[in-house]
Amino acid sequence: MEKLVIHGGNRLSGEIEISGAKNAAVAIIPATLLAQDVCRIENIPNISDVSCMVRILSQMGAQIRYINKHTIEINTKTVNSYIVPYEMTKQLRASYYLIGALLGRYSRAKVALPGGCNFGVRPIDLHIKGFELLGAKTTVEENAMINASADMLTGSPIYMDKVSVGATINVMLAAVKARGLTIIENAAKEPHIVDLANFLNAMGADVRGAGTDVIKIHGVSNLHGCTYAIIPDQIEAGTYMAAAAATGGDVLIKNVIPKHLESITAKLIECGVKVTEYDDSVRVQSDGKFKRINLKTMPHPGFPTDMQPQMAVLLSVAEGTSLVSEGVWDNRFKYIDQLMRMGADVQVDGTMAVFQGVKELMGAPVKADDLRAGAAMIIAGLMARGTTEIEDIIYIDRGYEDYVDKLRNVGADIYRKEISQTSSDAVSAG
Numbered sequence: 001m002e003k004l005v006i007h008g009g010n011r012l013s014g015e016i017e018i019s020g021a022k023n024a025a026v027a028i029i030p031a032t033l034l035a036q037d038v039c040r041i042e043n044i045p046n047i048s049d050v051s052c053m054v055r056i057l058s059q060m061g062a063q064i065r066y067i068n069k070h071t072i073e074i075n076t077k078t079v080n081s082y083i084v085p086y087e088m089t090k091q092l093r094a095s096y097y098l099i100g101a102l103l104g105r106y107s108r109a110k111v112a113l114p115g116g117c118n119f120g121v122r123p124i125d126l127h128i129k130g131f132e133l134l135g136a137k138t139t140v141e142e143n144a145m146i147n148a149s150a151d152m153l154t155g156s157p158i159y160m161d162k163v164s165v166g167a168t169i170n171v172m173l174a175a176v177k178a179r180g181l182t183i184i185e186n187a188a189k190e191p192h193i194v195d196l197a198n199f200l201n202a203m204g205a206d207v208r209g210a211g212t213d214v215i216k217i218h219g220v221s222n223l224h225g226c227t228y229a230i231i232p233d234q235i236e237a238g239t240y241m242a243a244a245a246a247t248g249g250d251v252l253i254k255n256v257i258p259k260h261l262e263s264i265t266a267k268l269i270e271c272g273v274k275v276t277e278y279d280d281s282v283r284v285q286s287d288g289k290f291k292r293i294n295l296k297t298m299p300h301p302g303f304p305t306d307m308q309p310q311m312a313v314l315l316s317v318a319e320g321t322s323l324v325s326e327g328v329w330d331n332r333f334k335y336i337d338q339l340m341r342m343g344a345d346v347q348v349d350g351t352m353a354v355f356q357g358v359k360e361l362m363g364a365p366v367k368a369d370d371l372r373a374g375a376a377m378i379i380a381g382l383m384a385r386g387t388t389e390i391e392d393i394i395y396i397d398r399g400y401e402d403y404v405d406k407l408r409n410v411g412a413d414i415y416r417k418e419i420s421q422t423s424s425d426a427v428s429a430g
């Protein structure tokens, strides 16, 4: 097992290249089950969430070939089962997309519910509502198996009571080969929803309106293979923008789509950070001092919840009082316990956190509670005085490709260190 060691205080300077979008990749890979010949996917991020999803498809019988580190060919012709047991799905929360994809392929799916991140309840009632409106009888059986089946999936109007990325994606996967027209209202509008729609249309589907709150899907009888390049990861980009700002640095973040970063750019500028947009890159410059702001996370195009912890680190040293309101998840402030170990002054009350800016953060031993919380701890460590050690970094490996190298290349003093079992025992016994 490894931990991160960060000696804070270095200003980041130079260039960082952004990888493909995790949340697009984990939807597009299962979508290949809808075609029965080769799909070539480019700009795949080299992260453990993606390798987990690829491993699941391979265990289901798909033929998978890595052309290079970021390009993969998947042929699901040899997949011959609609059953996915828990030992496969438990590796990855997004494995529930296999329900929609298998329903789309077989009109049947028997998929064990996966685990989940640890920030609040992760229901799937909207997914099930969508499947049932398409005509699939859906039950939850022993071993948390979701059993969904239909004689023939039939298009239907589906109103999403809450904006849900996962439910929107799962219904799209089930509906592209359903008979007739499906209309998803109050659909999620994230860039990865649009990326999945573009991938499905490249396979011959008829999906219109992705990126708006009404997505119309005319079912088709067959989908074919295709070649498709995944969009850059806007959350990875935002994370490095926050890291550059936190250290008072000057960094060019390359291979981005500036439009996908609009809300992040706007809030950084409101904090006093200089952000310059180019065609496929953004430059972030900061003196390391921040104005207080209020932040509310919302579904896209609002400020993304997956950037809330990273942005909050800047607010912990912004002069004055900043309010952070988490508008998507019930309990996404667990990381604040770790931030307070570094000297942050924060009051949490439900989905609201009040930050009293302090002069500086101090290095400390902390841990990553989840993927984005871990990213926030890295930013805090880069900014803090002294040394920060971060445990449970397996969470961070899920969503950030080569993050230690990318940060070292712009001057961060950060490295991975083996944890000897005795030292961690000592801490837990302390």
Ligand code: EPZ
Pocket (backbone or CB within 6 Å): 022, 023, 026, 094, 117, 121, 122, 123, 124, 125, 126, 127, 128, 162, 163, 164, 165, 166, 167, 188, 305, 306, 328, 329, 330, 371, 372, 399
């Ligand atoms: C996706 O999760 C992302 N994960 C999350 O990113 C992200 O935080 C979230 O969307 C919001 O943008 C992936 O794409 C793999 P939701 P998802 O369904 O689909 C409620 C990361 O760090 N809800 O949009 O699970 C739900 O409880 C991860 O990359 C229902 O009530 O999120 C939440 O309050 C963390 N019923 C809200 O909707 C449902 O059936 C939004 O959830 C589904 C969701």
